[in-house]
Amino acid sequence: MEILKIILFLFIFYIIHNTVWPIPIPILGNLYQLTSGLPHRDLTKLSETYGGMYRFWFADMYTIVLSDPILIREMFVNYGDYFLDRPKLPSMRHSTHYHGIATSSGEYWVKIRDLINRAMRKTNLKLIYDSLDQQVDILINSMNLIEKEGQKFDPRLSFKKFTMAAMYKFIFNEELNFNEEISELIEPIEQVFKDLGTGSLFDVLSISRPIYYQWIEYTDKSYPKILNFLKKKYTEHLKAYNPEIQKDLLDLLIKEYGTGSDDDILTIVATINDLFLAGTDTSSASLEYMVMMLVNYPEVQEKVHNEIKLTVNGRSKVQLSDRQFTPYTVSFIKETLRYKPPSAVGVPRTASQNIMIGDKFIPKDAQIFINYYGLSRNQEYFDNPEQFDPSRFMKSESNIGYLPFSIGSRNCVGQNFALDEMYIALSNIILNFKFKSIDGEQIDETEMYGVTLRCKNRFGVSIEKRI
Numbered sequence: 001m002e003i004l005k006i007i008l009f010l011f012i013f014y015i016i017h018n019t020v021w022p023i024p025i026p027i028l029g030n031l032y033q034l035t036s037g038l039p040h041r042d043l044t045k046l047s048e049t050y051g052g053m054y055r056f057w058f059a060d061m062y063t064i065v066l067s068d069p070i071l072i073r074e075m076f077v078n079y080g081d082y083f084l085d086r087p088k089l090p091s092m093r094h095s096t097h098y099h100g101i102a103t104s105s106g107e108y109w110v111k112i113r114d115l116i117n118r119a120m121r122k123t124n125l126k127l128i129y130d131s132l133d134q135q136v137d138i139l140i141n142s143m144n145l146i147e148k149e150g151q152k153f154d155p156r157l158s159f160k161k162f163t164m165a166a167m168y169k170f171i172f173n174e175e176l177n178f179n180e181e182i183s184e185l186i187e188p189i190e191q192v193f194k195d196l197g198t199g200s201l202f203d204v205l206s207i208s209r210p211i212y213y214q215w216i217e218y219t220d221k222s223y224p225k226i227l228n229f230l231k232k233k234y235t236e237h238l239k240a241y242n243p244e245i246q247k248d249l250l251d252l253l254i255k256e257y258g259t260g261s262d263d264d265i266l267t268i269v270a271t272i273n274d275l276f277l278a279g280t281d282t283s284s285a286s287l288e289y290m291v292m293m294l295v296n297y298p299e300v301q302e303k304v305h306n307e308i309k310l311t312v313n314g315r316s317k318v319q320l321s322d323r324q325f326t327p328y329t330v331s332f333i334k335e336t337l338r339y340k341p342p343s344a345v346g347v348p349r350t351a352s353q354n355i356m357i358g359d360k361f362i363p364k365d366a367q368i369f370i371n372y373y374g375l376s377r378n379q380e381y382f383d384n385p386e387q388f389d390p391s392r393f394m395k396s397e398s399n400i401g402y403l404p405f406s407i408g409s410r411n412c413v414g415q416n417f418a419l420d421e422m423y424i425a426l427s428n429i430i431l432n433f434k435f436k437s438i439d440g441e442q443i444d445e446t447e448m449y450g451v452t453l454r455c456k457n458r459f460g461v462s463i464e465k466r467i
């Protein structure tokens with residue numbers, strides 16, 4: 001009799017539980033509900049029914065999907081210590097074995113994060129800021145040439161080079177020379193981001209993991225290329241290393257971790273790998289989207305240009321100190337990050353223990369996703385969220401729904417640098433050039449899903465010198 005009661009109770013609990021949250025099916029869980037090829041959009045649609053926090057089984061991985069900024073703050077700030085770690089997914093183990101900053105957890109992560117936080121302080125970044133200025137000159141010169149020769153401007157390639165050069169300076173204190181070796185890294189980096197973001201079924205289906213580990217180790221050609229390159233740079237750097245002076249990130253890492261064990265070397269190489277990848281793809285994808293928005297919304301382009309032109313008042317270059325006088329340009333950048341959040345569902349976290357958030361129970365080891373795309377479409381915080389409208393950020397000082405860099409102590413470590421880098425690149429190119437579509441049509445705004453959200457169709461634009 002007791003057994004029957006328990007079964008009945010469990011059955012009723014299951015029914016109630018699944019009427020408030022999406023219903024899973026055996027093996028696949030809720031994966032069958034990701035039908036459009038754009039998971040961030042499917043997850044956003046589900047939040048219209050199930051709210052800003054719901055449970056979603058990625059195969060047999062219990063996952064909490066968040067798009068409510070109040071709950072995100074509650075979890076990542078007020079209860080932040082319980083949600084600091086990353087889940088241990090095969091694609092994250094592959095190549096860096098949970099070393100470095102982006103995929104590690106626990107005390108190991110605390111130590112490396114502290115080091116990178118210090119390295120990213122503005123006072124420690126003087127070199128890289130000087131180099132940004134130089135990189136802007138290189139970008140403008142190359143665009144001048146493209147315009148003169150009547151070629152089309154390829155935002156993806158140009159911004160990739162720009163952001164790679166900035167990271168290169170920060171990590172190695174070297175100017176980036178686009179020789180064949182570096183150019184050959186662009187493809188593998190894109191591939192790694194695409195693979196990581198695809199959210200392979202095998203990543204989340206635990207029974208398939210042992211085979212999947214072997215499979216990616218055997219088939220992946222992109223990561224080994226990147227890591228070999230970085231290892232070679234590390235070995236060269238070590239030869240010239242002077243313990244008295246730390247000139248760049250690699251010096252700081254060598255000082256902190258030494259050159260002793262294989263594990264230390266893996267920590268160093270994995271960390272520079274994380275910064276190189278995280279620091280190049282996101283900002284360059286955002287700059288690419290900014291050019292798309294300038295082309296698709298010509299009236300916005302004119303407004304940004306006029307504001308910048310008025311501010312520089314005859315000077316040939318925009319500086320970071322001009323930013324405070326260009327609120328519309330700042331709003332344009334914010335709106336692009338809202339409209340096309342480069343990190344659509346972010347990098348997952350995991351719960352380190354059972355915990356209640358409001359009236360919702362989150363079990364230990366649950367995977368936690370912030371759906372940044374869903375968050376930026378949350379109508380409670382953004383009027384007409386499907387409309388691209390930079391002026392929405394002119395109306396009010398701050399909006400708690402705007403969180404493209406996440407929040408709490410594991411937010412984006414490169415946030416301030418990314419904002420500076422994007423402002424300086426965008427404002428200078430718009431001072432110098434007018435952007436137009438090649439065929440007079442709007443550029444297709446559809447995204448391609450990956451760790452970084454990119455536009456599906458790589459596009460070129462025509463540019464016209466302004467001054």
Ligand code: HEM
Binds near residue numbers: 286
């Ligand atoms: C538009 C540009 C960028 C956006 C939107 C962005 C966004 C994000 C987001 C959402 C996360 C996940 C944080 C979390 O787990 O809650 C993240 C992590 C990270 N970002 Fe960024 N990011 C950008 C640029 C950069 C740049 C330029 C760098 C390097 C200089 C960088 C380095 C990192 C690193 C290392 C992490 C992992 C941090 C950790 O696990 O402790 N990002 N970023």
